[in-house]
Amino acid sequence: MSSNFPSSVRQLYAPPTDDFLFLPPTLPPSGSPPSPRFANSNSSSPVLILPERSRTSATFPHLSPSILTSAKARETLLWATAGSLFSSFIAQPFEAGKVLSQVQYLPRRSFAPKLPSLIPGGATGGGGVEDAERGDDSEEDDAPNDEEDAQAYFEELIVNASGLGRVQEDELLGGNTKKEVDADGYVLRTEEDGVKMEWVLRRGESNGPWAMTKRLWNGEGPTAPWKGFWTSVLFDSCTHYLPPLLQTILIPLTISSSSHLRQTPTLTSSSTPLITLLPYIASHSLSGFILSPLDLLRTRLIVQSSSRKLRTYSSNPARGLTRLVKEEGGWWNTYFHPTLFWPTFWDITLRSLVSLATPILIEQTFHISLLNSPMSYRTLEAVFNIAGLLITLPIETARRRLQVQSRSQDAGKAAVGFGKTCVDVRPRPYAGLVECIWRIATEENGSGGEGRLGGVKQLYRGFGLNFLASSAVLALESVILATGRESGGSWREI
Known part of the structure; x- marks a missing residue:
């Protein structure tokens, strides 16, 4: 092995410059009576000086006063x-x-507002659901007999369907007023305070x-x-x-x-x-x-x-x-x-x-x-x-x-x-x-x-x-x- 290398790795050790410093207590010279200066001084107790990095906050290192005064710190903060x-x-x-x-x-x-039935009488709440559950016999009774009756039947459906634009609000909020709904049963926004509420996202x-x-x-x-x-x-x-x-x-x-x-x-x-x-x-x-x-x-x-x-x-x-x-x-x-x-x-x-x-x-x-x-x-x-x-x-x-x-x-x-x-x-x-x-x-x-x-x-x-x-x-x-x-x-x- 070359003589340029140290014989031990301990020779490569360099003590850190920023280390803990322990100062022993300062005592008066031997044989001399203790003076009031030593009796009242805080130097009679050992002092532990922490390194600079320990004295600053580990959580907020950028909040140190010495750092905040520097231009580089202000630039970093910016x-x-x-x-x-x-x-x-x-x-x-x-x-x-x-x-x-x-x-x-x-x-x-099933939780959406329920609409009245399309069957005649359902729009006014006159037993539309009951008419829908009566079966084939009721359907035969309501069936048209000729073309004129068929045309009148569908015209009546259209008139009754026009009343489906409103439902009772008590189904939604427990009130007695009416609100317009669309074909899916969702409440439509109406004019309120002079402002149309079309801003609600579809x-x-x-x-x-x-x-x-x-x-x-x-x-x-x-x-x-x-x-x-x-x-x-x-x-x-x-x-x-x-x-x-x-x-x-x-x-x-x-x-x-x-x-x-x-x-x-x-x-x-x-x-x-x-x-x-x-x-x-x-x-x-x-x-x-x-x-x-x-x-x-x-x-x-x-x-x-x-x-x-x-x-x-x-x-x-x-x-x-x-x-x-x-x-x-x-x-x-x-x-x-x-x-x-x-x-x-x-x-x-x-x-x-x-x-x-x-x-x-x-x-x-x-x-x-x-x-x-x-x-x-x-x-x-x-x-x-x-x-x-x-x-x-x-x-x-x-x-x-x-x-x-x-x-x-x-x-x-x-x-x-x-x-x-x-x-x-x-x-x-x-x-x-x-x-x-x-x-x-x-x-x-x-x-x-x-x-x-x-x-x-x-x-x-x-x-x-x-x-x-x-x-x-x-x-x-x-x-x-x-x-x-x-x-x-x-x-x-x-």
Whole structure:
């Protein structure tokens, strides 16, 4: 071996420049009486100086005062803000289509408004159903005897059919007024307050998020898919920064007080992952609860009409939130009403549990690390995210339906929703989360038929969009790993 190589690898070790510094206590010289300076000084106790990287926040490293004063940090913050706005701008049309497809009411034929019978007498309620059930004998009695009778018979049918343009509203809302319906039994919009309500989006062959986005573009204009954009930006920004801030408060409470350095274990390296997971889930649940009025406003901004004369809430988040709280009966109702509190709690908690427990399951159950097998790790991560949608999407759909309902003291307003909606909503309000899921599964069918699986499909509106997004992220990760570049995590939020 050449003499240029060191005999031991220890000679290659270089101590780090930024390391812990331990200063022993300073004592007065021996033989001299202790002076008041040493008696009152804090230097008599050992001092532990942490490195600079430990003194800054690990969660918000860009919020350090020394960094914020630099021009490079301001430029980084500017680019981060621009990237966040761009990602929200790209995602908002898909989010609007997803929300509208989740709240749209598509009843099965048996739950649609019933029309009077076409048989003479049925239009006036004079026993049309009984006439239809009398059998062949009654049909022979009503049969025409000659051409003139046949012509009169069909003319009478046409006259009676003209009365089918109205049905009793008590079949829909329990009232006594009448509303016009189309041939399929759906209520037609009539003139109200001098404004024709043709802005309600028509049903199509497909009612998925992408089809709903295109229908929104064609029906309300090119800017309609971006309804509630600034509220979404504010909500996404608060959702990004508030949970880490709450974690800095909750995580130290779970660490043993006997730990001198109070090191926080990671989720994947902790020997008790369930205990370590609790403050993270609690921070996300608390954050979702705090921001729930803003999420409620965002949903209603998307569902309401784009017409200035018909819209209920202003696009300004402050003014819209002020009116929302006033209509809901105050902050207490907005936060703690059972139809808002429990859907928010279960939706945020289960989604946080799925996302945070995925790394623990992958590393501690399947023993796959992101450093050793990045492709396998990302694949399992996508599989767990898609599987988690089977649990979270029905609750999210029910939460959107309940957000459209009004908690107003006005019973009539509470029955039909918060105002003018650009899609059809259920005429009668849901009692709660479980009842909402049950009603969707048993009353609705996207195709209007009687298939029982159609209602279950209604609970998973947006599943295909989320599946496509997870697949796209996995494909981009594969390309990055194949090219040998380091994978960045910030772009994955788009």
